[in-house]
Amino acid sequence: xxxxxxxxxxxxxxxxxxxxxxxxxxxxxxxxxxxxxxxxxxxxxxxxxxxxxxxxxxxxxxxxxxxxxxxxxxxxxxxxxxxxxxxxxxxxxxxxxxxxxxxxxxxxxxxxxxxxxxxxxxxxxxxxxxxxxxxxxxxxxxxxxxxxxxxxxxxxxxxxxxxxxxxxxxxxxxxxxxxxxxxxxxxxxxxxxxxxxxxxxxxxxxxxxxxxxxxxxxxxxxxxxxxxxxxxxxxxxxxxxxxxxxxxxxxxxxxxxxxxxxxxxxxxxxxxxxxxxxxxxxxxxxxxxxxxxxxxxxxxxxxxxxxxxxxxxxxxxxxxxxxxxxxxxxxxxxxxxxxxxxxxxxxxxxxxxxxxxxxxxxxxxxxxxxxxxxxxxxxxxxxxxxxxxxxxxxxxxxxxxxxxxxxxxxxxxxxxxxxxxxxxxxxxxxxxxxxxxxxxxxxxxxxxxxxxxxxxxxxxxxxxxxxxxxxxxxxxxxxxxxxxxxxxxxxxxxxxxxxxxxxxxxxxxxxxxxxxxxxxxxxxxxxxxxxxxxxxxxxxxxxxxxxxxxxxxxxxxxxxxxxxxxxxxxxxxxxxxxxxxxxxxxxxxxxxxxxxxxxxxxxxxxxxxxxxxxxxxxxxxxxxxxxxxxxxxxxxxxxxxxxxxxxxxxxxxxxxxxxxxxxxxxxxxxxxxxxxxxxxxxxxxxxxxxxxxxxxxxxxxxxxxxxxxxxxxxxxxxxxxxxxxxxxxxxxxxxxxxxxxxxxxxxxxxxxxxxxxxxxxxxxxxxxxxxxxxxxxxxxxxxxxxxxxxxxxxxxxxxxxxxxxxxxxxxxxxxxxxxxxxxxxxxxxxxxxxxxxxxxxxxxxxxxxxxxx
RNA sequence: GCCCGCGUGGUGGAAUGGUAGACACAGGAGACUUAAAAUCUCCAGGCCGAAAGGCCGUGCCGGUUCGAGUCCGGCCGCGGGCACCA
Numbered sequence: 012x013x014x015x016x017x018x019x020x021x022x023x024x025x026x027x028x029x030x031x032x033x034x035x036x037x038x039x040x041x042x043x044x045x046x047x048x049x050x051x052x053x054x055x056x057x058x059x060x061x062x063x064x065x066x067x068x069x070x071x072x073x074x075x076x077x078x079x080x081x082x083x084x085x086x087x088x089x090x091x092x093x094x095x096x097x098x099x100x101x102x103x104x105x106x107x108x109x110x111x112x113x114x115x116x117x118x119x120x121x122x123x124x125x126x127x128x129x130x131x132x133x134x135x136x137x138x139x140x141x142x143x144x145x146x147x148x149x150x151x152x153x154x155x156x157x158x159x160x161x162x163x164x165x166x167x168x169x170x171x172x173x174x175x176x177x178x179x180x181x182x183x184x185x186x187x188x189x190x191x192x193x194x195x196x197x198x199x200x201x202x203x204x205x206x207x208x209x210x211x212x213x214x215x216x217x218x219x220x221x222x223x224x225x226x227x228x229x230x231x232x233x234x235x236x237x238x239x240x241x242x243x244x245x246x247x248x249x250x251x252x253x254x255x256x257x258x259x260x261x262x263x264x265x266x267x268x269x270x271x272x273x274x275x276x277x278x279x280x281x282x283x284x285x286x287x288x289x290x291x292x293x294x295x296x297x298x299x300x301x302x303x304x305x306x307x308x309x310x311x312x313x314x315x316x317x318x319x320x321x322x323x324x325x326x327x328x329x330x331x332x333x334x335x336x337x338x339x340x341x342x343x344x345x346x347x348x349x350x351x352x353x354x355x356x357x358x359x360x361x362x363x364x365x366x367x368x369x370x371x372x373x374x375x376x377x378x379x380x381x382x383x384x385x386x387x388x389x390x391x392x393x394x395x396x397x398x399x400x401x402x403x404x405x406x407x408x409x410x411x412x413x414x415x416x417x418x419x420x421x422x423x424x425x426x427x428x429x430x431x432x433x434x435x436x437x438x439x440x441x442x443x444x445x446x447x448x449x450x451x452x453x454x455x456x457x458x459x460x461x462x463x464x465x466x467x468x469x470x471x472x473x474x475x476x477x478x479x480x481x482x483x484x485x486x487x488x489x490x491x492x493x494x495x496x497x498x499x500x501x502x503x504x505x506x507x508x509x510x511x512x513x514x515x516x517x518x519x520x521x522x523x524x525x526x527x528x529x530x531x532x533x534x535x536x537x538x539x540x541x542x543x544x545x546x547x548x549x550x551x552x553x554x555x556x557x558x559x560x561x562x563x564x565x566x567x568x569x570x571x572x573x574x575x576x577x578x579x580x581x582x583x584x585x586x587x588x589x590x591x592x593x594x595x596x597x598x599x600x601x602x603x604x605x606x607x608x609x610x611x612x613x614x615x616x617x618x619x620x621x622x623x624x625x626x627x628x629x630x631x632x633x634x635x636x637x638x639x640x641x642x643x644x645x646x647x648x649x650x651x652x653x654x655x656x657x658x659x660x661x662x663x664x665x666x667x668x669x670x671x672x673x674x675x676x677x678x679x680x681x682x683x684x685x686x687x688x689x690x691x692x693x694x695x696x697x698x699x700x701x702x703x704x705x706x707x708x709x710x711x712x713x714x715x716x717x718x719x720x721x722x723x724x725x726x727x728x729x730x731x732x733x734x735x736x737x738x739x740x741x742x743x744x745x746x747x748x749x750x751x752x753x754x755x756x757x758x759x760x761x762x763x764x765x766x767x768x769x770x771x772x773x774x775x776x777x778x779x780x781x782x783x784x785x786x787x788x789x790x791x792x793x794x795x796x797x798x799x800x801x802x803x804x805x806x807x808x809x810x811x812x813x814x815x816x817x818x819x820x821x822x823x824x825x826x827x828x829x830x831x832x833x834x835x836x837x838x839x840x841x842x843x844x845x846x847x848x849x850x851x852x853x854x855x856x857x858x859x860x861x862x863x864x
Numbered sequence: 865g866c867c868c869g870c871g872u873g874g875u876g877g878a879a880u881g882g883u884a885g886a887c888a889c890a891g892g893a894g895a896c897u898u899a900a901a902a903u904c905u906c907c908a909g910g911c912c913g914a915a916a917g918g919c920c921g922u923g924c925c926g927g928u929u930c931g932a933g934u935c936c937g938g939c940c941g942c943g944g945g946c947a948c949c950a
Contacts, residue, residue, distance in 0.1 A: 224869095225868060225869070225945085228945085229867090229944095231867090232866090232867060232868090235949075239950080258950080259950065313948070340948080341950090345949075351950090352950090356950080357865080389865095432949090434946095434947095434949060555944085632875095664888075665876050666876060675875095678876080678888080680889095681889065682888095684902095688903090732878085732888095733878070733879095733886090735887080736878070736887035737887080739887050739888070746904095806883085808882080809883095810882085810930085812931085813882095813930065813931040813932095818883075850930085851930060852930090855882060858882050859882045861930050863930050
């Protein structure tokens with residue numbers, strides 16, 4: 012073999028690794044463990060470049076840790092339940108299970124040539140009954156501990172498909188598939204009691220030092236802690252059982268500006284009125300229409316209905332406030348009722364103007380005019396204001412201090428109490444879907460909702476309908492209409508009963524898979540000895556798009572699993588370090604059709620900015636890869652053309668890992684050229700005897716040690732692009748070096764080692780070519796010799812008044828005063844001083860000299 | 865609206881407060897070759913200059929410092945997250 016041949020060497024070394032079984036992780040108390048995990052993929056059909064980047068980064072970490080003596084756990088699995096499988100079945104008549112497992116096989120076959128250091132013996136898919144059976148066991152344990160419960164909740168309901176839709180699946184208030192107007196329907200659903208952990212989940216964020224600050228902030232906002240006053244307005248002439256309206260406000264300092272009471276259409280008082288009065292019922296029905304998405308809400312008109320009832324203001328019982336039912340008030344935040352303060356809130360101001368309600372100020376700017384009728388006065392945080400009511404004329408701080416003062420004032424006067432609330436709501440996990448983990452409970456006429464017995468787990472999904480394949484073309488949940496699947500015996504009384512047909516949200520599947528990887532074949536959800544050894548995940552890597560839901564759910568699940576004895580206490584924060592990597596993007600080539608609509612083109616259709624027919628093509632840079640935009644680069648094609656090492660090298664080299672990287676054909680070619688060059692250089696060194704040259708040898712080895720130092724730091728801190736830049740530079744030096752064969756061999760072997768986490772196959776080949784012992788994958792990571800990192804002479808820039816005016820080559824250990832002398836003797840300095848004394852000389856050893864004149 | 869983050873050559877980007885532009889892409893010049901490919905050598909922020917060298921330069925304005933891409937304040941622009949949240 013005389014040239015770099017990735018196809019040959021990649022197959023060869025993958026086999027060598029497999030035969031040596033070096034990636035199989037076994038508990039070993041003698042070695043420090045290191046658990047590196049990338050967010051596992053959804054088996055959509057084929058892997059994409061984003062996967063390659065994600066898993067390559069994880070692989071760099073895993074291989075590096077392996078060579079620094081760690082016992083590395085680096086598993087892979089499949090997040091395999093979900094709607095795309097059902098949609099594919101609807102579209103093509105197949106079965107979600109077949110579709111999913113076929114995709115897994117395809118993607119595994121695509122992934123293996125990447126040469127990832129994965130322990131494939133731990134692989135599982137969340138749709139394996141062995142996995143979801145354990146998930147059902149977890150569910151039952153959670154149920155026993157009160158961590159999961161059933162309640163009524165308002166959901167997006169698609170009346171044609173007869174299923175609940177996630178918010179993301181509602182487009183312009185219509186079901187994304189059926190196009191039917193989505194209804195807000197109340198259903199009995201299962202919920203995880205995640206909101207009980209609000210405070211804890213919030214506070215524990217502080218300890219996650221190795222998480223991106225951005226992710227912590229996003230979770231903090233999501234949990235949404237707020238401080239406010241909860242109190243009641245007395246209700247005049249309310250229906251039976253209703254003599255007050257509870258309200259929560261974060262702005263008790265505006266209480267004197269109240270001008271109406273608003274309640275949710277789902278508020279108990281509204282419900283009561285609805286039953287009694289047709290006009291209320293009509294309004295509530297109208298108000299409930301439309302989805303719960305942000306988009307739908309944005310567009311919905313703010314509607315109010317005057318009930319004719321009035322409330323008494325707590326500080327002035329003669330002051331009467333009208334009670335409105337309003338469509339913008341949410342039942343599941345606060346108390347489902349508000350007081351409107353048009354003077355200090357834009358939405359309330361709009362509402363007041365629409366319904367002719369009074370607009371009252373409680374405070375005004377310190378020294379500016381403000382027309383409260385024209386616009387509400389919303390002070391900035393901590394702005395000083397002057398009060399116009401209650402304590403008229405007094406100055407006060409708004410913001411946190413103002414709120415606390417108002418709470419105190421109200422409490423002292425017997426009006427309500429200060430409370431802390433969270434935005435985080437309980438996690439509704441019920442889905443009216445087939446392709447998910449069945450919720451393991453049974454509905455019995457006499458016993459009610461009864462948990463399935465653990466020995467009856469897993470409650471398996473039926474594959475067919477009593478011999479005939481399930482028809483996914485029919486709307487609704489196939490489990491609901493299955494002729495026999497629902498029928499079972501009540502686990503409590505033995506009478507005939509019906510199974511729950513809802514399945515779990517797929518986020519449940521991914522909320523504990525990291526724990527399952529520590530003992531994937533255990534007969535219980537986890538094996539505590541294994542979990543104790545392997546947890547936590549030392550480095551978790553994935554996309555920022557999971558910053559909230561997946562990561563928050565996982566944090567909740569780890570806590571819940573600990574409570575149930577399935578994880579040790581140390582694992583309640585399961586991910587010690589988190590890294591969120593950027594996407595792989597690619598240019599889009601776009602033209603327009605006669606109607607001005609965009610038409611997309613494959614890269615091969617475009618030559619020098621034009622199509623074959625001469626049409627000019629617009630190039631849109633850095634776009635997310637998507638099939639419809641025709642800008643997808645298939646990893647398998649790249650691997651076939653250049654080899655896996657080139658793909659790996661490229662996705663790491665061009666951008667910092669947390670940022671997006673643009674895939675370019677020229678960049679990929681350049682990466683490949685470089686790897687071929689490295690191979691060629693190494694092979695020449697092996698074949699070309701050369702005498703030692705003390706000076707050149709020394710210079711090369713010094714640079715080698717500096718490279719070791721910098722690459723190690725780069726790999727340690729996710730500075731892969733910088734590490735790679737250093738490796739390029741070192742390769743250039745090696746190519747030019749006049750050193751002897753021995754020194755060059757040492758340098759090239761070290762280069763192979765330093766490249767091995769990124770380009771493992773090439774590294775093995777060079778390593779063996781140059782007589783390295785064993786596999787480079789398991790060879791000890793090189794250590795820089797501190798003595799070799801310090802140069803004997805350094806080039807010191809000379810600044811005059813902070814501007815570079817020259818440089819001096821001086822011994823590195825030279826005395827500060829000697830350096831000063833040398834600097835003062837420098838031409839430029841002499842010239843600048845012109846005989847005068849310098850005002851100041853700053854010497855930063857080894858870095859710079861600055862002469863102030 | 866609220867909360868984050870980011871602005872450096874033609875491009876991706878590098879730079880513990882200490883020589884701005886490492887490394888690479890694209891580009892240019894040359895060597896080798898009948899030619900091409902491959903490979904190798906060199907040039908390359910802007911302006912002035914034959915050169916030596918000088919001046920300017922990290923979105924804009926100011927500040928701190930011997931010294932600012934980096935720290936602080938204000939502005940402009942871009943991107944992301946959240947939001948009828950009371």
